[in-house]
Amino acid sequence: MLLAWIALALFVALALALDLHGHGGRKMSTRTALGWSLAWTAIGVAFALVVLLVQDGAAASEYLAGFLIEKSLSLDNLFVFAILFTFFKVPDEQRLKVLVWGIAGAIVLRTAFILVGAAALDAFHATTYVLGALLLVTAIRIAKQTDERIDPDHTLVMRMLRRWLPLADDYDDDKLTTRVDGKRLATPLLAALVMVAAFDVMFAIDSIPAIFAITRDTFVVFAANAFSLLGMVSLYFLLDGALDRFRYLNLGLAAILAFVAAKLLLVDVWHPSIALSLGVIVAALVVAAIGSVIVERRDARRPPGPPAPPAPTTGEPPAAEPAQTAAKPSDSATVA
Numbered sequence: 266m267l268l269a270w271i272a273l274a275l276f277v278a279l280a281l282a283l284d285l286h287g288h289g290g291r292k293m294s295t296r297t298a299l300g301w302s303l304a305w306t307a308i309g310v311a312f313a314l315v316v317l318l319v320q321d322g323a324a325a326s327e328y329l330a331g332f333l334i335e336k337s338l339s340l341d342n343l344f345v346f347a348i349l350f351t352f353f354k355v356p357d358e359q360r361l362k363v364l365v366w367g368i369a370g371a372i373v374l375r376t377a378f379i380l381v382g383a384a385a386l387d388a389f390h391a392t393t394y395v396l397g398a399l400l401l402v403t404a405i406r407i408a409k410q411t412d413e414r415i416d417p418d419h420t421l422v423m424r425m426l427r428r429w430l431p432l433a434d435d436y437d438d439d440k441l442t443t444r445v446d447g448k449r450l451a452t453p454l455l456a457a458l459v460m461v462a463a464f465d466v467m468f469a470i471d472s473i474p475a476i477f478a479i480t481r482d483t484f485v486v487f488a489a490n491a492f493s494l495l496g497m498v499s500l501y502f503l504l505d506g507a508l509d510r511f512r513y514l515n516l517g518l519a520a521i522l523a524f525v526a527a528k529l530l531l532v533d534v535w536h537p538s539i540a541l542s543l544g545v546i547v548a549a550l551v552v553a554a555i556g557s558v559i560v561e562r563r564d565a566r567r568p569p570g571p572p573a574p575p576a577p578t579t580g581e582p583p584a585a586e587p588a589q590t591a592a593k594p595s596d597s598a599t600v601a
Contacts, residue, residue, distance in 0.1 A: 334479065370462035524549075
């Protein structure tokens with residue numbers, strides 16, 4: 266089993282290096298992003314065969330269910346990435362680097378989460394109910410989300426970064442730090458990188474308990490997390506600009522989290538099969554996607570409303586509109 270861990274860790278490292286250097290360090294085109302997204306999804310699904318060979322069919326089924334959960338929940342991260350890139354004005358040519366290094370850091374931190382979580386579950390049975398309650402609360406919040414705003418500049422991580430290392434106003438090519446008037450400052454690129462990793466850790470608080478409802482096998486949990494994150498770079502470039510069309514994604518994710526929360530809370534009396542878990546995950550995502558497409562097309566066919574009446578001429582300058590912060594469709598990230 267140790268060899269399987271080593272082989273998987275090496276594969277993840279090589280995959281991240283490929284994402285970082287295999288595209289010339291440039292933003293992916295839509296066609297390239299689509300090809301890589303399909304490839305990473307196929308590789309993630311095919312890894313179930315490796316789990317089958319290393320362990321058994323039950324573990325392979327648990328991996329597939331866990332991979333689908335982590336893949337669906339990772340879609341929520343993409344909204345945050347889009348907000349962060351806009352907030353920090355990350356140049357297109359630097360976005361791939363921020364994504365890859367941010368995801369690499371997230372994989373390392375999630376590994377620590379997995380090991381600690383597994384130890385807590387083994388030592389204290391009550392941890393199962395705590396995780397179940399956490400997921401249930403998260404599911405309710407995601408389902409009830411409306412226009413929640415997120416301002417990265419007011420997050421705890423950003424305040425700590427500014428305290429430890431003052432932030433420069435401008436980029437310095439691809440450098441993470443720079444010198445201005447003899448003082449060492451962090452560039453906006455470093456701030457964006459730290460925030461991408463930090464927000465992904467916040468999402469891990471939801472997603473890792475969710476997969477622990479499927480399996481307690483740390484190798485399967487780590488593999489499902491790693492393969493779901495490896496495909497996020499290409500998926501971001503594929504969905505960039507179209508994320509707001511998935512208006513019912515929150516309801517699909519809430520249904521998945523509510524189901525796995527029920528599994529944890531009822532672990533002593535209810536033992537649903539892996540097939541049922543897979544069915545619930547797929548059904549929730551399909552219904553959410555179809556509903557989003559139907560409403561999107563209906564809105565596109567709806568005739569535009571009458572134009573707004575012209576403002577009265579009073580000779581006074583118009584009042585400035587309040588600044589808006591980018592919207593984010595998930596409640597869980599606000600704790601960062």
